[in-house]
Amino acid sequence: MKRWLAALAVAALLGLSQGDVGDFSPCLNFFYRYWPPSGFNGTPICQNYTNGHYFATLYSRERRSPWYSAYLYSTPAGKRPKTAWKYEPQLAKSNASGVMLPFPVPPKRVDESVVKSQAVQQDYLNSSYTRGHLNPSLHHQNRSDRRSTFTLTNVVPQKMESNDGMWAALEMRVNATMTKYCAGPAYVVTGIIPYRTDRWLKDEHRVAIPEYLWSAYCCPTYSRDLPESLRRTFPTFAAIGRNDANSTEEIVPVDRTRKKFVGYDVRPMPLADLEIYLRERYGRKIAIFSRQCL
Ligand SMILES: *[C@@H]1O[C@H](CO)[C@@H](O)[C@H](O)[C@H]1NC(C)=O
Ligand SMILES: *[C@@H]1O[C@H](CO)[C@@H](O)[C@H](O)[C@H]1NC(C)=O
Ligand SMILES: *[C@@H]1O[C@H](CO)[C@@H](O)[C@H](O)[C@H]1NC(C)=O
Numbered sequence: 001m002k003r004w005l006a007a008l009a010v011a012a013l014l015g016l017s018q019g020d021v022g023d024f025s026p027c028l029n030f031f032y033r034y035w036p037p038s039g040f041n042g043t044p045i046c047q048n049y050t051n052g053h054y055f056a057t058l059y060s061r062e063r064r065s066p067w068y069s070a071y072l073y074s075t076p077a078g079k080r081p082k083t084a085w086k087y088e089p090q091l092a093k094s095n096a097s098g099v100m101l102p103f104p105v106p107p108k109r110v111d112e113s114v115v116k117s118q119a120v121q122q123d124y125l126n127s128s129y130t131r132g133h134l135n136p137s138l139h140h141q142n143r144s145d146r147r148s149t150f151t152l153t154n155v156v157p158q159k160m161e162s163n164d165g166m167w168a169a170l171e172m173r174v175n176a177t178m179t180k181y182c183a184g185p186a187y188v189v190t191g192i193i194p195y196r197t198d199r200w201l202k203d204e205h206r207v208a209i210p211e212y213l214w215s216a217y218c219c220p221t222y223s224r225d226l227p228e229s230l231r232r233t234f235p236t237f238a239a240i241g242r243n244d245a246n247s248t249e250e251i252v253p254v255d256r257t258r259k260k261f262v263g264y265d266v267r268p269m270p271l272a273d274l275e276i277y278l279r280e281r282y283g284r285k286i287a288i289f290s291r292q293c294l
């Protein structure tokens with residue numbers, strides 16, 4: 001209980017220190033031991049879809065895209081939902097409701113305050129990037145959970161070759177592993193590594209493009225019958241995926257024998273390795289899970 005309160009105090013501080021709307025205290029349950037990743041600076045969003053909190057996102061107003069989203073995995077059932085893309089009114093006006101809303105249907109226009117404060121549909125239109133979910137809809141069981149992921153604050157510009165290629169394969173692998181071997185809650189955090197010098201969608205200086213995506217899970221309670229090949233992937237494991245075929249190969253090497261999507265590889269790795277790469281690029285110590293999920 002003490003630890004919980006301490007975590008709450010820290011999170012509240014983090015939230016307040018941004019001098020911005022929102023803090024994580026109403027949705028700390030999406031973080032292992034109620035402890036949000038440390039070392040990032042941004043605007044906390046407790047993702048509220050119609051009637052409650054579904055996951056948590058640390059948003060960058062400057063980049064108009066998220067640093068990371070944190071969620072609880074649940075075994076999916078059914079197809080990807082058909083649902084409207086949404087935005088967050090509270091980013092546009094600090095006194096607005098914190099419940100995400102669908103973008104108005106044309107010819108109705110998006111309010112200027114929304115366009116200023118966050119990414120809108122227009123940003124992704126005619127760009128060479130797809131809308132890449134950080135918290136993917138297919139890691140959730142029920143329809144509301146799935147629909148709640150369709151907010152642009154949970155999305156980064158992702159190359160189709162990554163989104164439909166090895167990043168999708170990673171999401172499926174995590175799905176299969178968690179379903180089969182995770183015996184309790186599975187906490188997932190998925191985020192981005194920025195370029196050393198920012199690049200922007202359509203060079204418009206609105207939505208920043210990530211050079212890499214990363215993801216890590218923490219499953220404290222797991223099956224005792226793990227196959228040998230999965231022993232080192234519990235309770236925690238991570239991965240980094242390329243979002244640019246031209247990136248150098250120090251972080252993620254390229255397999256040139258692949259038939260499709262060459263240059264968009266995903267490299268699985270221990271959590272500690274991910275944290276080393278994050279530290280290098282962010283220039284400060286980053287920790288994803290409380291005590292490394294151990
Ligand atoms: C968000 O969800 C919670 C339920 O978890 C609800 O109590 C609250 O009124 C909702 N709206 C806002 C703006 O937080
Ligand atoms: C928020 O504040 C603005 C300006 O102060 C006001 O026009 C608007 O009606 C307020 N909105 C809500 C939802 O209270
Ligand atoms: C997108 O590109 C098409 C074809 O190049 C063009 O007709 C259309 O006006 C463009 N839309 C936007 C929003 O730029």
Ligand SMILES: *[C@@H]1O[C@H](CO)[C@@H](O)[C@H](O)[C@H]1NC(C)=O
Nearest residue numbers: 052074141142143144145146
């Ligand atoms: C979806 O999941 C939430 C949280 O697990 C639960 O409260 C809700 O009843 C579920 N809704 C449906 C339609 O299954």
Ligand SMILES: *[C@@H]1O[C@H](CO)[C@@H](O)[C@H](O)[C@H]1NC(C)=O
Nearest residue numbers: 075076138171172175176179
């Ligand atoms: C996720 O795992 C479940 C359970 O094993 C399976 O039924 C489902 O097809 C998987 N979904 C995807 C998209 O891999």
Ligand SMILES: *[C@@H]1O[C@H](CO)[C@@H](O)[C@H](O)[C@H]1NC(C)=O
Nearest residue numbers: 128159199243244245246247
């Ligand atoms: C990668 O390099 C090629 C050739 O220089 C260029 O055409 C392409 O736009 C570059 N891709 C990115 C994402 O910068």
